[in-house]
Amino acid sequence: MTPQQWILLALNASIVVTVFGYGVHTTLDDVLYVVRRPAQLLRSLIAMFVLMPLLSFGIDWAFELRPEIEVVLIALALSPIPPLLPNKETKAGGSASYGLGLLVTVAVLSIVIVPFGLWLTGQVFHREMTAPGTVAWLILRTVILPLAVGMVLGGLLKDKAERMLKPVRLVANLLIAVIGVAIIALSWSSIAQLVGNGTLIALAVFVLVGLAVGQWLGGPLPRDRTVLALSTASRHPGIALAIATANHPDGKGITAAVLLYLLVSIVLSLPYVKWRQRGEPAPLR
DSSP states (O other): OOHHHHHHHHHHHHHHHHHHHHHHHOOHHHHTTTTTOHHHHHHHHHIIIIIHHHHHHHHHHHSOOOHHHHHHHHHHHHOOOOTTHHHHHHHTTOOHHHHHHHHHHHHHHHHHHHHHHHHHHHHHHTSOOOOOTHHHHHHIIIIIHHHHHHHHHHHHHTHHHHHHHHHHHHHHHHHHHHHHHHHHHHHHHHHHHHOSTTHHHHHHHHHHHHHHHHHHHSOSOHHHHHHHHHHHHOOOHHHHHHHHHHTSSSOTTHHHHHHHHHHHHHHHHHHHHHHHHHOOOOOOO
């Protein structure tokens, strides 16, 4: 295996451990939180899988972007929530139950949403676009299985599972940070080649509008608006990479484009997270 493959393997293992950690504290009520609130689920799906794909079409029309950026934007707009996002949402003051429930619900629905969204995109752009078979497997192994195993063990072992998990979770979080830096360092020259021709502006528009759309449609509760804003702007990079690679002629530049999006998303989400941590001002009387 190459160094890059070892790095990706370690990253996937760290993500699985982190999602397993969610499962230890997750209840069935958390998983079904969004399903039991159909109006909230409908707003979430409209924000993520109606307005964001429309935005990606608009960005592709407005900017003369490289082909790999165009494909990546569409792939991002159709991708589910990244497995590590609920932790970030909770730290920003978001609802833990909404974050976890939305993660699981959107992951399951993505098995249908991704192929349909790509078919519809193909009709709009008059080109054939397909969903790779790896999408369902990625969702299963990075979200559904580790969360389910964590829930079962958490229910059986209770406090013992938490004590066993603490050191493993610390190592997983450290690995994610170190590996993330290593991946960006190895790909930096490819990322730098994509900068220009409106690429950064296009990616920034995608993230900022995603935050605004989620904040707008998140409902009356501030903690719910926080979750939907971050979920709308942040998408699963692994699934976006799989979708974009399957629908780009040679796959050149796709990995660098997804990494560039991750960097832009992290940087632009920081001020929003800080704002949400402070809370919203009280309404004027």
